[in-house]
Amino acid sequence: MNRQEKEIAVRQAIKNVPLISSAVARLLELSGESEHGIAEIVNIVKYDAVLTAQILKVVNSAAFARKAEVYSIDHAVSLLGEDMVVGIAMSEAAGLLFDKKLEGYAAEAGSLWRHDLKTAIAAKIIAGHARTEVNGDLAFTCGLLHDLGKGVVSDFLKKTPQKIQQAMEQKKFPDYAAAERAILGLDHAEAGYELSLNWNLPAPLPQAIRFHHQPALADEALKPLVYTIHLADIVAMMSGVGTGSDALQYLLDTAYESYIALSSDELAAVMLGVEQEYSKVAGVFWGKEEEAPECA
Amino acid sequence: MAKTKIVGVGEFAVSKDPEEVIKTFALGSCVAVIFLHKPTRTVGLIHVALPESSISPEIVRDRPGYFADTGIHAILQKMAAIAMPPGSLAQGMVVKIAGGANVMDTNNTFNIGKRNVLALKKILWPLGMGPVTEDVGGNISRTVSVSVGTGKIVLSSPTKGEWEI
Numbered sequence: 001m002n003r004q005e006k007e008i009a010v011r012q013a014i015k016n017v018p019l020i021s022s023a024v025a026r027l028l029e030l031s032g033e034s035e036h037g038i039a040e041i042v043n044i045v046k047y048d049a050v051l052t053a054q055i056l057k058v059v060n061s062a063a064f065a066r067k068a069e070v071y072s073i074d075h076a077v078s079l080l081g082e083d084m085v086v087g088i089a090m091s092e093a094a095g096l097l098f099d100k101k102l103e104g105y106a107a108e109a110g111s112l113w114r115h116d117l118k119t120a121i122a123a124k125i126i127a128g129h130a131r132t133e134v135n136g137d138l139a140f141t142c143g144l145l146h147d148l149g150k151g152v153v154s155d156f157l158k159k160t161p162q163k164i165q166q167a168m169e170q171k172k173f174p175d176y177a178a179a180e181r182a183i184l185g186l187d188h189a190e191a192g193y194e195l196s197l198n199w200n201l202p203a204p205l206p207q208a209i210r211f212h213h214q215p216a217l218a219d220e221a222l223k224p225l226v227y228t229i230h231l232a233d234i235v236a237m238m239s240g241v242g243t244g245s246d247a248l249q250y251l252l253d254t255a256y257e258s259y260i261a262l263s264s265d266e267l268a269a270v271m272l273g274v275e276q277e278y279s280k281v282a283g284v285f286w287g288k289e290e291e292a293p294e295c296a
Numbered sequence: 297m298a299k300t301k302i303v304g305v306g307e308f309a310v311s312k313d314p315e316e317v318i319k320t321f322a323l324g325s326c327v328a329v330i331f332l333h334k335p336t337r338t339v340g341l342i343h344v345a346l347p348e349s350s351i352s353p354e355i356v357r358d359r360p361g362y363f364a365d366t367g368i369h370a371i372l373q374k375m376a377a378i379a380m381p382p383g384s385l386a387q388g389m390v391v392k393i394a395g396g397a398n399v400m401d402t403n404n405t406f407n408i409g410k411r412n413v414l415a416l417k418k419i420l421w422p423l424g425m426g427p428v429t430e431d432v433g434g435n436i437s438r439t440v441s442v443s444v445g446t447g448k449i450v451l452s453s454p455t456k457g458e459w460e461i
Protein backbone atom coordinates (compact mmCIF):
# COMPACT_ATOMS: atom_id res chain seq x y z
CA MET A 1 0.00 0.00 0.00
CA ASN A 2 1.26 3.48 -0.74
CA ARG A 3 0.63 6.38 1.62
CA GLN A 4 -2.62 7.44 -0.02
CA GLU A 5 -4.01 3.94 0.13
CA LYS A 6 -2.96 3.63 3.75
CA GLU A 7 -4.67 6.91 4.60
CA ILE A 8 -7.90 5.72 2.99
CA ALA A 9 -7.64 2.44 4.91
CA VAL A 10 -7.04 4.22 8.24
CA ARG A 11 -9.99 6.54 7.68
CA GLN A 12 -12.17 3.55 6.86
CA ALA A 13 -10.95 1.75 10.01
CA ILE A 14 -11.96 4.80 12.07
CA LYS A 15 -15.46 4.60 10.62
CA ASN A 16 -15.60 0.90 11.52
CA VAL A 17 -14.90 1.46 15.24
CA PRO A 18 -18.12 0.66 17.14
CA LEU A 19 -19.94 3.66 18.55
CA ILE A 20 -20.02 4.27 22.29
CA SER A 21 -23.27 3.83 24.20
CA SER A 22 -25.50 6.85 24.74
CA ALA A 23 -24.89 6.58 28.49
CA VAL A 24 -21.13 6.90 28.03
CA ALA A 25 -21.53 9.76 25.56
CA ARG A 26 -23.77 11.60 28.01
CA LEU A 27 -21.33 10.95 30.85
CA LEU A 28 -18.48 12.46 28.84
CA GLU A 29 -20.63 15.42 27.93
CA LEU A 30 -21.60 15.97 31.56
CA SER A 31 -17.99 15.88 32.75
CA GLY A 32 -17.30 18.83 30.46
CA GLU A 33 -20.04 20.98 31.98
CA SER A 34 -18.89 23.30 34.71
CA GLU A 35 -21.89 22.75 36.98
CA HIS A 36 -23.14 19.25 37.58
CA GLY A 37 -23.71 17.06 40.57
CA ILE A 38 -23.11 13.45 41.45
CA ALA A 39 -26.90 12.83 41.26
CA GLU A 40 -26.83 13.53 37.51
CA ILE A 41 -24.03 11.01 37.08
CA VAL A 42 -26.06 8.40 38.98
CA ASN A 43 -29.06 9.14 36.78
CA ILE A 44 -27.09 8.32 33.67
CA VAL A 45 -25.34 5.26 35.04
CA LYS A 46 -28.35 3.54 36.56
CA TYR A 47 -30.05 3.12 33.17
CA ASP A 48 -27.05 1.27 31.75
CA ALA A 49 -27.02 -2.24 33.19
CA VAL A 50 -23.51 -3.16 32.01
CA LEU A 51 -22.01 0.02 33.40
CA THR A 52 -23.87 -0.36 36.70
CA ALA A 53 -22.57 -3.91 37.06
CA GLN A 54 -19.00 -2.87 36.33
CA ILE A 55 -19.10 0.03 38.81
CA LEU A 56 -20.45 -2.25 41.55
CA LYS A 57 -17.77 -4.78 40.73
CA VAL A 58 -15.02 -2.16 41.08
CA VAL A 59 -16.39 -0.64 44.30
CA ASN A 60 -16.62 -4.09 45.86
CA SER A 61 -13.16 -5.13 44.65
CA ALA A 62 -10.31 -5.87 47.00
CA ALA A 63 -8.68 -2.53 46.21
CA PHE A 64 -11.40 -0.67 48.09
CA ALA A 65 -11.49 -3.10 51.00
CA ARG A 66 -14.94 -2.14 52.25
CA LYS A 67 -16.26 -3.84 55.36
CA ALA A 68 -19.75 -4.15 53.93
CA GLU A 69 -20.78 -4.97 50.38
CA VAL A 70 -22.08 -1.97 48.37
CA TYR A 71 -25.32 -2.77 46.52
CA SER A 72 -26.67 0.65 45.61
CA ILE A 73 -25.40 2.46 42.54
CA ASP A 74 -25.93 5.83 44.28
CA HIS A 75 -23.63 4.78 47.08
CA ALA A 76 -21.10 3.25 44.67
CA VAL A 77 -20.85 6.40 42.53
CA SER A 78 -20.47 8.67 45.55
CA LEU A 79 -17.74 6.41 46.95
CA LEU A 80 -15.80 6.24 43.68
CA GLY A 81 -16.20 9.84 42.56
CA GLU A 82 -16.79 11.18 39.10
CA ASP A 83 -13.34 10.59 37.62
CA MET A 84 -13.32 6.93 38.50
CA VAL A 85 -16.81 6.48 37.08
CA VAL A 86 -15.78 8.13 33.80
CA GLY A 87 -12.64 5.99 33.75
CA ILE A 88 -14.62 2.80 34.25
CA ALA A 89 -17.13 3.86 31.60
CA MET A 90 -14.38 4.52 29.07
CA SER A 91 -12.55 1.28 29.78
CA GLU A 92 -15.86 -0.51 29.20
CA ALA A 93 -16.84 1.47 26.12
CA ALA A 94 -13.51 1.53 24.32
CA GLY A 95 -11.74 -1.38 25.99
CA LEU A 96 -10.94 -2.89 22.62
CA LEU A 97 -8.96 0.20 21.63
CA PHE A 98 -7.36 0.83 25.01
CA ASP A 99 -6.44 -2.66 26.08
CA LYS A 100 -5.14 -4.38 22.99
CA LYS A 101 -1.52 -5.05 22.22
CA LEU A 102 -0.26 -2.22 20.00
CA GLU A 103 2.29 -3.74 17.63
CA GLY A 104 2.59 -0.42 15.82
CA TYR A 105 4.04 1.05 19.01
CA ALA A 106 5.88 -2.06 20.28
CA ALA A 107 3.53 -1.87 23.26
CA GLU A 108 2.09 -4.70 25.34
CA ALA A 109 -1.63 -4.99 26.01
CA GLY A 110 -2.68 -2.48 28.66
CA SER A 111 0.21 -0.05 28.04
CA LEU A 112 -1.99 2.52 26.33
CA TRP A 113 -4.60 2.34 29.08
CA ARG A 114 -1.92 2.91 31.73
CA HIS A 115 -0.56 5.87 29.80
CA ASP A 116 -4.03 7.35 29.32
CA LEU A 117 -4.92 6.92 32.97
CA LYS A 118 -1.68 8.54 34.10
CA THR A 119 -2.16 11.40 31.65
CA ALA A 120 -5.72 11.89 32.95
CA ILE A 121 -4.52 12.11 36.55
CA ALA A 122 -1.72 14.49 35.57
CA ALA A 123 -4.17 16.64 33.56
CA LYS A 124 -6.46 17.12 36.53
CA ILE A 125 -3.56 18.18 38.74
CA ILE A 126 -1.98 20.46 36.10
CA ALA A 127 -5.40 22.05 35.48
CA GLY A 128 -4.98 23.55 38.96
CA HIS A 129 -1.94 25.47 37.66
CA ALA A 130 -3.67 26.99 34.62
CA ARG A 131 -3.52 30.79 34.49
CA THR A 132 -7.22 30.90 33.56
CA GLU A 133 -9.67 28.38 34.92
CA VAL A 134 -9.55 24.88 33.43
CA ASN A 135 -12.19 22.38 34.57
CA GLY A 136 -10.27 19.57 36.27
CA ASP A 137 -12.86 16.90 35.50
CA LEU A 138 -12.89 17.87 31.85
CA ALA A 139 -9.08 17.79 31.80
CA PHE A 140 -9.22 14.29 33.31
CA THR A 141 -11.57 13.08 30.58
CA CYS A 142 -9.48 14.67 27.82
CA GLY A 143 -6.38 13.02 29.29
CA LEU A 144 -8.12 9.67 29.25
CA LEU A 145 -9.08 10.06 25.59
CA HIS A 146 -6.14 11.96 24.12
CA ASP A 147 -4.46 8.93 22.50
CA LEU A 148 -7.61 7.17 21.36
CA GLY A 149 -6.31 7.25 17.79
CA LYS A 150 -3.37 4.99 18.62
CA GLY A 151 -5.75 2.04 18.97
CA VAL A 152 -6.68 2.53 15.30
CA VAL A 153 -3.43 3.59 13.62
CA SER A 154 -1.32 0.98 15.41
CA ASP A 155 -2.63 -1.74 13.08
CA PHE A 156 -1.20 0.23 10.14
CA LEU A 157 2.16 0.90 11.80
CA LYS A 158 3.27 -2.69 12.32
CA LYS A 159 7.00 -3.23 11.71
CA THR A 160 7.59 0.53 11.85
CA PRO A 161 8.74 1.17 15.48
CA GLN A 162 12.42 0.40 14.91
CA LYS A 163 12.52 2.16 11.56
CA ILE A 164 10.92 5.27 13.06
CA GLN A 165 13.34 5.14 16.00
CA GLN A 166 16.31 5.04 13.61
CA ALA A 167 14.87 7.86 11.50
CA MET A 168 14.29 9.92 14.65
CA GLU A 169 17.91 9.40 15.69
CA GLN A 170 18.98 10.65 12.28
CA LYS A 171 16.73 13.69 12.83
CA LYS A 172 14.64 12.88 9.77
CA PHE A 173 11.48 13.82 11.64
CA PRO A 174 10.88 16.50 14.27
CA ASP A 175 8.76 14.11 16.33
CA TYR A 176 6.99 10.74 16.27
CA ALA A 177 3.69 12.22 15.06
CA ALA A 178 5.49 13.62 12.00
CA ALA A 179 6.81 10.13 11.25
CA GLU A 180 3.26 8.76 11.50
CA ARG A 181 2.05 11.42 9.09
CA ALA A 182 4.81 10.56 6.63
CA ILE A 183 3.79 6.89 6.67
CA LEU A 184 0.01 7.12 6.93
CA GLY A 185 -0.94 10.60 5.77
CA LEU A 186 -2.35 11.31 9.23
CA ASP A 187 -1.12 10.88 12.81
CA HIS A 188 -2.73 9.28 15.87
CA ALA A 189 -3.96 12.66 17.10
CA GLU A 190 -5.91 13.30 13.90
CA ALA A 191 -7.21 9.72 13.89
CA GLY A 192 -8.44 10.19 17.46
CA TYR A 193 -10.03 13.47 16.45
CA GLU A 194 -11.94 11.83 13.59
CA LEU A 195 -13.08 9.07 15.92
CA SER A 196 -14.21 11.58 18.55
CA LEU A 197 -16.32 13.33 15.89
CA ASN A 198 -17.90 10.01 14.91
CA TRP A 199 -18.67 9.44 18.58
CA ASN A 200 -20.21 12.92 18.85
CA LEU A 201 -18.00 13.80 21.81
CA PRO A 202 -18.72 17.27 23.25
CA ALA A 203 -16.95 20.28 21.75
CA PRO A 204 -13.69 20.68 23.72
CA LEU A 205 -12.75 16.99 23.54
CA PRO A 206 -12.09 16.64 19.79
CA GLN A 207 -9.78 19.69 19.84
CA ALA A 208 -7.90 18.49 22.89
CA ILE A 209 -7.38 15.12 21.20
CA ARG A 210 -6.37 16.62 17.85
CA PHE A 211 -3.89 19.16 19.13
CA HIS A 212 -2.33 17.50 22.16
CA HIS A 213 1.04 17.45 20.33
CA GLN A 214 0.45 20.76 18.54
CA PRO A 215 -1.36 22.87 21.15
CA ALA A 216 -0.49 26.14 19.40
CA LEU A 217 -2.94 25.18 16.62
CA ALA A 218 -5.97 24.91 18.96
CA ASP A 219 -8.63 27.64 19.14
CA GLU A 220 -7.41 30.41 21.44
CA ALA A 221 -10.26 29.86 23.91
CA LEU A 222 -9.33 26.19 24.29
CA LYS A 223 -5.56 26.65 24.57
CA PRO A 224 -5.44 26.53 28.39
CA LEU A 225 -7.13 23.11 28.27
CA VAL A 226 -5.12 21.82 25.30
CA TYR A 227 -1.79 22.91 26.82
CA THR A 228 -2.86 21.18 30.04
CA ILE A 229 -3.28 17.91 28.12
CA HIS A 230 -0.03 18.53 26.23
CA LEU A 231 1.91 18.82 29.49
CA ALA A 232 0.05 15.97 31.18
CA ASP A 233 0.99 13.65 28.31
CA ILE A 234 4.64 14.66 28.71
CA VAL A 235 4.55 14.22 32.49
CA ALA A 236 3.16 10.68 32.02
CA MET A 237 5.95 9.88 29.53
CA MET A 238 8.62 11.34 31.83
CA SER A 239 7.37 9.14 34.64
CA GLY A 240 8.05 6.09 32.48
CA VAL A 241 4.46 5.47 31.45
CA GLY A 242 4.55 6.18 27.74
CA THR A 243 2.73 3.92 25.32
CA GLY A 244 5.75 2.13 23.84
CA SER A 245 8.19 3.01 21.05
CA ASP A 246 6.98 6.61 20.92
CA ALA A 247 7.63 7.43 24.59
CA LEU A 248 9.41 10.79 24.96
CA GLN A 249 9.53 11.19 21.18
CA TYR A 250 7.40 14.34 21.07
CA LEU A 251 8.29 18.01 21.33
CA LEU A 252 7.54 20.13 24.36
CA ASP A 253 5.86 23.37 23.27
CA THR A 254 7.29 25.85 25.77
CA ALA A 255 4.60 28.39 24.85
CA TYR A 256 2.64 26.55 27.58
CA GLU A 257 4.13 29.15 29.93
CA SER A 258 1.54 31.68 28.70
CA TYR A 259 -1.27 29.37 29.85
CA ILE A 260 0.13 27.28 32.70
CA ALA A 261 2.24 28.52 35.60
CA LEU A 262 4.68 25.85 36.71
CA SER A 263 8.00 26.37 38.47
CA SER A 264 10.54 23.54 38.69
CA ASP A 265 9.47 22.77 42.25
CA GLU A 266 5.80 22.85 41.30
CA LEU A 267 6.42 20.43 38.45
CA ALA A 268 8.25 18.12 40.86
CA ALA A 269 5.27 18.33 43.22
CA VAL A 270 2.92 17.60 40.31
CA MET A 271 4.94 14.49 39.41
CA LEU A 272 4.87 13.34 43.00
CA GLY A 273 1.10 13.90 43.26
CA VAL A 274 0.52 12.05 39.99
CA GLU A 275 2.57 9.08 41.17
CA GLN A 276 0.68 8.81 44.45
CA GLU A 277 -2.76 9.12 42.86
CA TYR A 278 -1.83 6.72 40.05
CA SER A 279 -0.70 3.99 42.43
CA LYS A 280 -4.07 4.26 44.22
CA VAL A 281 -6.16 4.23 41.04
CA ALA A 282 -4.03 1.59 39.32
CA GLY A 283 -4.90 -0.67 42.23
CA VAL A 284 -8.56 -0.37 41.29
CA PHE A 285 -8.01 -1.26 37.64
CA TRP A 286 -5.34 -3.91 38.07
CA GLY A 287 -6.35 -5.35 41.41
CA LYS A 288 -3.30 -4.35 43.44
CA GLU A 289 -0.90 -1.51 43.84
CA GLU A 290 0.93 -1.33 40.59
CA GLU A 291 4.15 -3.20 40.38
CA ALA A 292 3.61 -4.78 36.99
CA PRO A 293 5.72 -3.60 34.06
CA GLU A 294 4.61 -0.17 32.97
CA CYS A 295 6.21 -0.58 29.62
CA ALA A 296 8.92 -3.12 29.14
CA MET B 297 15.19 -19.94 37.37
CA ALA B 298 16.38 -16.67 38.87
CA LYS B 299 14.15 -14.97 41.40
CA THR B 300 13.24 -11.45 40.36
CA LYS B 301 12.85 -8.61 42.81
CA ILE B 302 10.94 -5.65 41.31
CA VAL B 303 11.83 -2.15 42.43
CA GLY B 304 9.06 0.44 41.97
CA VAL B 305 9.34 4.21 41.72
CA GLY B 306 11.05 5.60 44.82
CA GLU B 307 11.95 2.15 46.10
CA PHE B 308 15.26 0.37 46.53
CA ALA B 309 16.44 -3.19 47.04
CA VAL B 310 19.63 -4.73 48.39
CA SER B 311 20.55 -8.37 47.90
CA LYS B 312 23.35 -10.86 48.50
CA ASP B 313 21.46 -13.77 46.98
CA PRO B 314 23.43 -14.81 43.87
CA GLU B 315 20.30 -16.38 42.40
CA GLU B 316 18.42 -13.09 42.49
CA VAL B 317 17.80 -10.50 39.77
CA ILE B 318 16.83 -6.95 40.74
CA LYS B 319 14.74 -5.18 38.13
CA THR B 320 13.15 -1.78 37.66
CA PHE B 321 10.86 -0.84 34.79
CA ALA B 322 10.57 2.13 32.44
CA LEU B 323 12.73 4.80 34.03
CA GLY B 324 11.74 7.81 31.93
CA SER B 325 13.29 10.84 33.62
CA CYS B 326 13.91 8.76 36.76
CA VAL B 327 17.40 7.36 37.39
CA ALA B 328 18.46 3.91 38.58
CA VAL B 329 21.65 3.84 40.62
CA ILE B 330 23.26 0.43 40.85
CA PHE B 331 25.76 -0.32 43.63
CA LEU B 332 28.01 -3.34 43.22
CA HIS B 333 30.01 -4.01 46.40
CA LYS B 334 32.57 -6.50 45.22
CA PRO B 335 34.20 -7.52 48.55
CA THR B 336 30.88 -8.68 49.99
CA ARG B 337 29.14 -9.50 46.68
CA THR B 338 26.27 -7.25 47.68
CA VAL B 339 24.16 -5.47 45.06
CA GLY B 340 21.83 -2.51 45.55
CA LEU B 341 19.51 -0.75 43.12
CA ILE B 342 17.49 2.39 43.74
CA HIS B 343 14.89 4.04 41.46
CA VAL B 344 15.14 7.79 42.12
CA ALA B 345 12.35 10.02 40.77
CA LEU B 346 13.25 13.56 41.80
CA PRO B 347 16.35 15.52 42.79
CA GLU B 348 15.34 17.12 46.09
CA SER B 349 13.21 16.05 49.04
CA SER B 350 12.54 19.65 50.12
CA ILE B 351 9.41 19.70 47.94
CA SER B 352 7.73 17.12 50.15
CA PRO B 353 9.47 16.27 53.42
CA GLU B 354 6.50 14.16 54.55
CA ILE B 355 7.10 11.60 51.79
CA VAL B 356 10.67 11.06 52.95
CA ARG B 357 9.68 8.96 55.97
CA ASP B 358 7.71 6.45 53.87
CA ARG B 359 9.74 6.51 50.72
CA PRO B 360 13.17 8.13 51.08
CA GLY B 361 14.23 6.50 47.81
CA TYR B 362 12.03 8.88 45.91
CA PHE B 363 14.61 11.66 46.08
CA ALA B 364 18.30 11.78 45.23
CA ASP B 365 19.25 13.60 48.43
CA THR B 366 17.58 11.12 50.81
CA GLY B 367 17.63 7.96 48.70
CA ILE B 368 21.36 7.43 48.38
CA HIS B 369 21.89 7.61 52.13
CA ALA B 370 18.96 5.26 52.75
CA ILE B 371 20.20 2.54 50.39
CA LEU B 372 23.80 2.84 51.60
CA GLN B 373 22.61 2.45 55.18
CA LYS B 374 20.83 -0.74 54.21
CA MET B 375 23.86 -1.98 52.29
CA ALA B 376 26.09 -1.29 55.31
CA ALA B 377 23.68 -3.20 57.53
CA ILE B 378 23.68 -6.19 55.20
CA ALA B 379 27.28 -6.10 54.07
CA MET B 380 28.84 -6.26 57.53
CA PRO B 381 31.58 -6.41 58.85
CA PRO B 382 31.73 -2.64 58.93
CA GLY B 383 34.30 -0.77 56.95
CA SER B 384 34.42 1.71 54.21
CA LEU B 385 31.65 0.83 51.78
CA ALA B 386 33.36 3.01 49.22
CA GLN B 387 36.23 0.56 49.08
CA GLY B 388 35.48 -1.96 46.36
CA MET B 389 32.20 -0.28 45.46
CA VAL B 390 31.38 0.08 41.77
CA VAL B 391 28.54 2.47 40.95
CA LYS B 392 26.68 2.68 37.64
CA ILE B 393 23.71 4.82 36.68
CA ALA B 394 21.03 4.62 33.98
CA GLY B 395 17.96 6.64 33.00
CA GLY B 396 17.44 10.37 33.30
CA ALA B 397 15.83 10.67 29.87
CA ASN B 398 14.69 14.05 28.64
CA VAL B 399 11.78 15.51 26.77
CA MET B 400 12.56 16.77 23.28
CA ASP B 401 13.00 20.56 23.09
CA THR B 402 12.87 20.75 26.85
CA ASN B 403 13.20 23.90 28.93
CA ASN B 404 14.75 24.28 32.38
CA THR B 405 11.55 23.36 34.17
CA PHE B 406 11.03 20.05 32.37
CA ASN B 407 14.69 19.16 32.56
CA ILE B 408 14.13 16.73 35.43
CA GLY B 409 16.11 13.86 33.92
CA LYS B 410 19.25 15.96 33.69
CA ARG B 411 18.72 17.48 37.14
CA ASN B 412 18.28 14.01 38.64
CA VAL B 413 21.60 12.85 37.18
CA LEU B 414 23.42 15.96 38.42
CA ALA B 415 21.91 15.76 41.89
CA LEU B 416 22.92 12.11 42.20
CA LYS B 417 26.49 12.75 41.09
CA LYS B 418 26.85 15.62 43.56
CA ILE B 419 25.95 13.21 46.35
CA LEU B 420 27.99 10.26 45.07
CA TRP B 421 31.25 12.09 44.33
CA PRO B 422 32.05 13.22 47.91
CA LEU B 423 31.38 9.64 49.06
CA GLY B 424 34.08 8.43 46.69
CA MET B 425 31.41 6.61 44.69
CA GLY B 426 31.31 8.53 41.43
CA PRO B 427 29.64 6.43 38.71
CA VAL B 428 32.13 4.51 36.56
CA THR B 429 29.55 3.91 33.85
CA GLU B 430 26.50 5.91 32.90
CA ASP B 431 23.83 5.37 30.30
CA VAL B 432 21.77 8.49 30.75
CA GLY B 433 19.84 11.18 28.86
CA GLY B 434 18.43 10.91 25.37
CA ASN B 435 14.74 10.38 24.67
CA ILE B 436 14.35 6.73 25.61
CA SER B 437 12.74 5.04 28.57
CA ARG B 438 15.06 2.36 29.97
CA THR B 439 14.29 -0.81 31.92
CA VAL B 440 17.17 -2.08 34.07
CA SER B 441 17.94 -5.50 35.52
CA VAL B 442 20.95 -6.59 37.57
CA SER B 443 21.99 -10.16 38.29
CA VAL B 444 23.23 -10.25 41.86
CA GLY B 445 25.46 -13.27 41.28
CA THR B 446 27.34 -11.88 38.29
CA GLY B 447 26.84 -8.14 38.65
CA LYS B 448 25.73 -8.08 35.01
CA ILE B 449 23.52 -5.07 34.25
CA VAL B 450 21.16 -5.29 31.27
CA LEU B 451 19.24 -2.31 29.94
CA SER B 452 16.34 -2.51 27.51
CA SER B 453 13.87 -0.27 25.70
CA PRO B 454 10.93 -1.04 23.39
CA THR B 455 12.81 -0.28 20.17
CA LYS B 456 16.47 -0.78 21.07
CA GLY B 457 16.33 -4.29 22.44
CA GLU B 458 18.82 -5.18 25.19
CA TRP B 459 22.32 -3.99 25.92
CA GLU B 460 24.80 -4.28 28.78
CA ILE B 461 26.50 -1.56 30.75
